[in-house]
Amino acid sequence: xxxxxxxxxxxxxxxxxxxxxxxxxxxxxxxxxxxxxxxxxxxxxxxxxxxxxxxxxxxxxxxxxxxxxxxxxxxxxxxxxxxxxxxxxxxxxxxxxxxxxxxxxxxxxxxxxxxxxxxxxxxxxxxxxxx
Numbered sequence: 001x002x003x004x005x006x007x008x009x010x011x012x013x014x015x016x017x018x019x020x021x022x023x024x025x026x027x028x029x030x031x032x033x034x035x036x037x038x039x040x041x042x043x044x045x046x047x048x049x050x051x052x053x054x055x056x057x058x059x060x061x062x063x064x065x066x067x068x069x070x071x072x073x074x075x076x077x078x079x080x081x082x083x084x085x086x087x088x089x090x091x092x093x094x095x096x097x098x099x100x101x102x103x104x105x106x107x108x109x110x111x112x113x114x115x116x117x118x119x120x121x122x123x124x125x126x127x128x129x130x131x
Contacts, residue, residue, distance in 0.1 A: 019067040020121050023059060028113050031055035035109060044105050048095060049088075056084055059124075068128045076128055083123035091116050 034051035
């Protein structure tokens with residue numbers, strides 16, 4: 001995994017990657033806090049989806065304006081949403097896999113986030129940078 005991350009950093013700008021991680025950490029915190037509180041009262045998949053949706057909105061704006069220095073527009077919004085849909089479905093599958101593997105549902109999102117970071121960087125960069 002470390003070799004994969006090093007190759008990502010070499011292939012893409014280090015500054016972009018660092019900003020991506022900063023935005024991602026904030027978006028992940030937003031998502032997890034919402035999940036943490038809601039999973040006590042509603043199904044964990046619904047709680048995860050609500051947290052993901054709220055963090056998605058923050059992430060779209062911050063990724064455009066801060067990370068990749070692009071202007072948000074409807075086309076980028078659609079591409080960003082498609083990139084995140086792919087990521088979301090992968091993350092939801094992993095969440096259920098980890099819960100099925102007896103990781104407590106309160107902690108199950110943590111390994112999901114660790115796996116999702118490189119995938120998200122590639123997908124979001126492609127969606128916003130028009131490449």
